[in-house]
Amino acid sequence: MAKIDAFFKLMNDQGASDLHLVSGQPPALRLRGDIERIKYKILENDSLKAMLYEIAPEDKIKVFEETGDVDFGYEIPGLARYRANFFMQKYGCAAVFREIPSTILTAEQLGLPPVLSKLAGLPRGLAVVTGPTGSGKSTTLAAIIDEANKTRKDHILTVEDPVEFVHVSQNCIVNHREVGSHTKSFSAALKGALREDPDIILVGEMRDLETIALAVEAASTGHLVFGTLHTSSAAKTVDRIIEVFPxxxxxxxxxxxxxxxxxxxxxxxxxRIDKKGRCAAQEILIATPAVRNLVRENKTYQINSAMQTGKKYGMQLLDDAIMILLEKGWISAEEAYMKSNEKAKFRPFLKTPPSDFTDA
Incomplete structure (x- = not known):
């Protein structure tokens, strides 16, 4: 057993999402969104590096020493998988580990809107899940892929950096490819994918022009493509995809x-304030003919209006989803206000509304 595994056991017992190990500081966990220190000695660079190198593949150590940062996956059988990132900082080496549960929760268990399960049955096209880092994008996508794995008879191909949720082939054949280990890049894997007879392609991150272009091309040539981006709303996601091109x-x-x-x-x-844990609010855009026409005619500023009138298709704005959680008593008014788009809607719920300089 590697020395670092004790931290992963603690992480799992505490229900933490992330483990931070930084030279010059004591270890820390991210618990329900907040960083909490572990009662442990300050980590020294040499001892931390020895601990990290014990679990890292040799080729990843080489990349780390050459470039100063590296990503890879680490698994403890019977406990969980971890997405590892090593990086250099002012006082030495550091690492962050994100826990990826070994059990994939269904859309129903996650409390996802029913329309998201229906995405697993789409014959083709592009579906994008967006949000800030740590917003549960991978968990939502895993539930959708799991639904497809159970209900379809197809070939599912995932391209990730590193592989996160591991899907065991059920009705579908599932192949996982890791960037750096099994393929050179996202774009190289997508080029190869078109010759590998996939029906569903999961792109872990649509991070550059070539990857986005290939994902859009695959979606338009009869494949069902799922991908992630770091954007804050549905309309901004459409703009981001278009604006990355010349x-x-x-x-x-x-x-x-x-x-x-x-x-x-x-x-x-x-x-959540009613019990331990966290919950998600989703903004959902379904590409009806009217929405596709807005994209085609460069009228993405009208997408929010289309979403307000498209509730019968399962569409909803993020602020409406947040309001539902607030009215249920699941979340605080302060956090609802902080993470909402139209803050004026949530000011009446605050005991002491802040004078927010960003609203000026």
Missing amino acids: SSEQDQIRSTLADGIRAVVAQNLFK
């Missing part, structure tokens, strides 16, 4: 995206 190509990609897009889910996590 201006001379934006009209063409706008048309291609309008044909291929099927859904955008923008979500955020909230600390």
Whole structure:
């Protein structure tokens, strides 16, 4: 057993999402969104590096020493998988580990809106899950992929950096590819994917122009593509995909995206006040013909209005989802206000409304 495994056991027992190990500081856990220190000695660079190198593959150690940061996956059988990131900082080495549960929760267990389960049955197109880091994007996507794995008879191909949730083949064949270990890059894996007979492709992160272009192309050529982006709303996600392309190509990609897009889910996590744990609020855009027309005609500023009138299709704005959680008594008014888009809607719920300089 590696020395560091004791921290992972503690992390699992406490229900923490992340473990922080930093030279010059005591270890810390992220519990329900907050950083909490562990009662332990201050970590020294040499001893921490020895602890980290004990679990890292040799090729990853080489990359880390050459570049100053590296990502990889680590698994403790019977406990959990971990997404590891090593990086160098002013006082030496550091690492952050995100726990990936070994059990994949269903959409129903996660309390996801029913329309999200239906995304697993789409024949083709692009569905994007967005939100800030640590907002549960991977967990939501894992539930959708799990639904497809149980209900379809297809080939599911995931491309991730590193592999997070591991899906055991059920009705589908599932292949996991890790960037750096099994393929050179997201774009290289997507180029190869078109010759690997996939029906469903999961792109762990649509992080650059080439990856986004290939994902949109795969969606428009008959594949069902799921991907993630770091954007805060459905409308901004559409804009982000288009704006990554040179201006001379934006009209063409706008048309291609309008044909291929099927859904955008923008979500955020909230600390529950009624019990321990966290809950998610989702903004959901379903690409109806009217929405696709707005994308095609460069009228994305009208998408929010289309979402307000598209509730019968399962659409909802993030602020409406937050309001539901607030009215249930699950979340605090302060956090609802902090993470909302239209803060004026939530000011009446605050005991002492702040004078927010960002609203000026």
